[in-house]
Amino acid sequence: GYSTISGIPGVRERTLIAVKPDGVQRRLVGQIMQRFEQRGFKLVGMKMLQASEELLSQHYQELSRKPFYPTLLYYMTSGPIVVMVWEGHNVVRTSRIMVGGTNPSEAQAGTVRGDFSIHISRNVVHASDSVEGAQREIQLWFHRKELVDWDCYNHNSTYEL
Numbered sequence: 578g579y580s581t582i583s584g585i586p587g588v589r590e591r592t593l594i595a596v597k598p599d600g601v602q603r604r605l606v607g608q609i610m611q612r613f614e615q616r617g618f619k620l621v622g623m624k625m626l627q628a629s630e631e632l633l634s635q636h637y638q639e640l641s642r643k644p645f646y647p648t649l650l651y652y653m654t655s656g657p658i659v660v661m662v663w664e665g666h667n668v669v670r671t672s673r674i675m676v677g678g679t680n681p682s683e684a685q686a687g688t689v690r691g692d693f694s695i696h697i698s699r700n701v702v703h704a705s706d707s708v709e710g711a712q713r714e715i716q717l718w719f720h721r722k723e724l725v726d727w728d729c730y731n732h733n734s735t736y737e738l
């Protein structure tokens with residue numbers, strides 16, 4: 578059961594991944610989720626919503642003075658997004674690698690951005706950039722009750738117990 582493995586450092590680490598409006602419009606939600614599933618991460622929360630400007634201004638609070646901030650908020654509120662919480666060992670760092678660089682021109686092929694996008698302001702996906710940032714973002718986007726704590730029956734195929 579889960580209690581057996583919870584002692585492994587970082588196995589219960591969580592991150593927030595969001596498919597942005599361009600990713601939803603382009604029907605990329607399934608392909609993006611598939612990458613996290615096949616890697617072995619565990620989905621513990623997911624919902625689709627039209628984000629409010631208020632929520633996004635909290636989410637992107639550190640960017641509020643950047644020149645691209647107003648158009649970023651406009652774009653992020655332009656259509657529905659899919660927000661997810663993924664759990665696993667080093668998930669914050671590994672998902673940043675899976676997502677690729679902020680600017681798709683510099684994102685490696687094989688990453689989500691490197692495979693599905695061209696322009697920095699339409700880069701398909703969000704991934705938390707630190708463990709603390711992830712905790713803050715998860716609290717911002719999800720109620721506690723919306724996160725599902727479930728046992729993966731084949732956990733020892735992903736982790737050494």
Ligand code: UDP
Binds near residue numbers: 645649699703
């Ligand atoms: N962004 C943009 N223009 C820029 C830099 C960033 O439109 O010059 C957008 C882009 O969608 C990016 C988001 O702002 O994903 C947040 O920027 P950050 O630097 O936090 O990059 P991320 O963590 O998303 O890679």
